[in-house]
Amino acid sequence: MTRIREHGIRVVGDVHGDFNAFRHATATDRFIIQLGDLVDHGPDSAGVMELMLELLEQQRGLFILGNHDRKLGRALEGRRLRRDPPLEETLRQISLPEYEGLPERIYGAIDQAPTWLRIGRSLFVHGGFHTAMLSLPPMPGLGEMSAPLSRALFGETTGRMQPDGYPERRLTWINRIPEGMTVYVGHDRRSTDGRPWRRTGRLGGTAVFTDLGAGKGGHLAWIDLNEP
Incomplete structure (x- = not known):
């Protein structure tokens, strides 16, 4: 991509409806790679999606499919699924009269969003x-679940639930990242100092966690890369 070669990349973590922060994050000449979970929880998921669609149309960025984005896509398909308050609020916002045609445009973008992306x-x-x-190309995010797709969307879980009602997650996958490779993820809020959280695995590869709680009382993180 020409923009990446000329201007580099800005990696943006989970947005969760924090439109003002996302607007600031995308005010750059860099190519935007947003790591999923654009919607739910924050005040303006409709505005976030409208801005993301502009970036896609202008070829200034893309988003990796997150589990909340996938759930929205499945709801827009008419699937029967557990409807929680954040999802219901997102559906209400994108269906307001001033956003005529937005649900269809959002569904098209979710259907085409990559579930992972490798650059260098x-x-x-x-x-x-x-x-x-x-070795595999990204799998369709709205298709049948598989081990790589589950890992891409939900990370790695132990099968147990935490006291807060969320699945307990583990990070043994970091030890399988090859030496010299960096994996940028969202989804899992690990930072304790307000900055992206980095860990190096046994093979020498590195994971960078960018979810700092935007839309959930935290803030939005982004990282600028010149040579991915």
Whole structure:
């Protein structure tokens, strides 16, 4: 991509409806790679999606599919699924009269969004790394679930629930990242100092966690890369 060669990349973490922060993050000549979970929780998921669609149409950026984006896509398909308050609020926002045609445009973008993306020695994914991502093209996010797709969307879980009601997650996948490779993820809020959280695995590869709680009482993170 010409923009990447000329201006580099800005990696943007989970947005969750924080339109003002996303507007600031995208005010750059860099190519935007947003790591998923654009919607739900924050005040303006409709505005966030409208801005993301502009970036796509102008070929100034893309988003990696997150689990919240996938759930919205499945709801727009008419699938039967557990409807939680954040999803219901997102559906209400995008269906307001001033956003005529927006649900259809959002569905088209979700249907085409990559579930992971590799550029050079960098890999961009929402939930977590799977070794199959090194050899397979991104799988359709609204299709049947598989081990690589589950890892891409949800990370790695233990099968147990935490006291807060969310699945307990583990990070053994970091140890499978090859030396010299960096995997940029969202989804899992690990930072304790307000900055992206970095960990190096046993093989020498690195994971960078960018979810700092935007739309949920935290803030939006982004990282600028010149040579991915």
